[in-house]
Amino acid sequence: MHGAGSKIVAQIWHVGRISVPQLLDGRDPVAPSAIAAGAKTFDGTGFVETRVPHALTVEEIAATLADYRNAAECAKRAGFDGVEIHAANGYLIDQFLRDTSNTRTDSYGGSIENRTRFLREVVETVIGIWGPGRVGIRLSPWSNANNVGISSDTPELFAAVVDFLNTQDLAFVHLIEGQTGGPRDWPEGAIEALRNRVTAPYIANNGYSHEMAEAALNEGAAAVAFGRLFIANPDLPQRFKAGADLNPLDGDHLYGGGAEGYTDYPTLD
Ligand SMILES: Cc1cc2nc3c(=O)[nH]c(=O)nc-3n(C[C@H](O)[C@H](O)[C@H](O)COP(=O)(O)O)c2cc1C
Incomplete structure (x- = not known):
């Protein structure tokens, strides 16, 4: 990638409950709460139903943060230009954020302050390894990806997330606008309000065409990310x-x- 004049950022991704023991050396998947996603995941041979996860203890959350630190260090050693924290699409960090998947009664559940705690700790941990301007984050507030459910307090929840992110020296904030890979639907003005709240460079994603992307850039987005179009079109x-x-x-x-x-x-x- 560097030889071809490009940059490359590794996505740090913990799937949480969207897994099965055959992908985890026989261990159960983990999540903030023991609530099954009712989703499927690819296990190397086909799509299989995910099961009820093990609810992480506070000690296991600390160990998971150490895993994030290790992943961040590995990405640095491997020569990436930065990392993106995957906090979208109903995976572990998103599972902590939402009241649909997080019913904990300790300091990681309940209030917005508590449900955003894990995200804040992950961001601080990863920035601790990479320093300023090298860490981005991906969010999907209005997506039901992996059947995570839309949190009952989505506008306030993600406003609080963005307010925290604005205190950090991030490379970018990357938003999946609407349903991941599906309709660009959200309550009127909700994504626009979040986008305006972000002070870091903004990356827009979801269902963009070339034309839509040019318009987004003109409206101030730092970049537009393409998924499916890029898979099908390497150039x-x-x-x-x-x-x-x-x-x-x-x-x-x-x-x-x-x-x-x-x-x-x-x-x-
Ligand atoms: C085959 C496939 C794999 C994907 N893997 C990831 C992934 O690892 N991490 C992620 O954040 N999004 C992943 N996505 C979602 C895309 O990044 C993107 O958000 C989605 O496809 C919508 O953007 P698009 O309309 O440009 O395709 C994946 C999508 C597809 C189709």
Whole structure:
């Protein structure tokens, strides 16, 4: 990546309850509370139902923060330019944030202050390794990805998250706007309000076309992230520049584990 003049950021991702023992050396998945997601995950052979997770103890939360520290250090040693903390899509940090998946009665559950505690500790831990301007974070406030449920206090919850993030020297805040990979739906003005609240460089995502992305950049977004279009078009920037047609996505092979439908899409030339 560096040889080709690019930068590369590793996403640090703990899936929490979106896992199964066969991916965890036989251990149960973990989460803030012992509530099954009612979601499926790919176990290397196919999509399987996730089960009731083990609710993390406070000691295990501390050990999980140490895992984040280790992951951040590994990414640094491996030569990445930065890291993105995955706090979106119903994975572990998101599971702590929402009152749908977090029913704890200790200092990690209940109030917004308590439900945001794990996110704050992860951010501080990872910035502790990487320093200022090298850590970004991804959020998906209005997404039901992995069946996480929309928190009953989403506007206040994510306003509090952003207010905390604004106190940190982050490289970017990356928002999945609406349902991940689905409709760009949210209560009127809600995403716009959050976006205006963010003081770090803003990365927009979800369902963007070239045209929509240009408009977002004109409105002040620092960048737009593409998922599916980039999977299907390894030379997406060149295609945008040339106004060229885009390869269609081969949805049948997503998450399949092999090259087909993943790294075998043709480039323009
Ligand atoms: C096959 C596939 C894998 C994905 N893996 C991740 C992931 O590891 N981390 C993440 O934050 N989002 C992941 N996503 C979500 C995308 O990053 C993105 O938010 C979503 O596809 C919507 O953006 P798009 O409309 O540009 O595709 C994945 C999406 C797809 C289709």
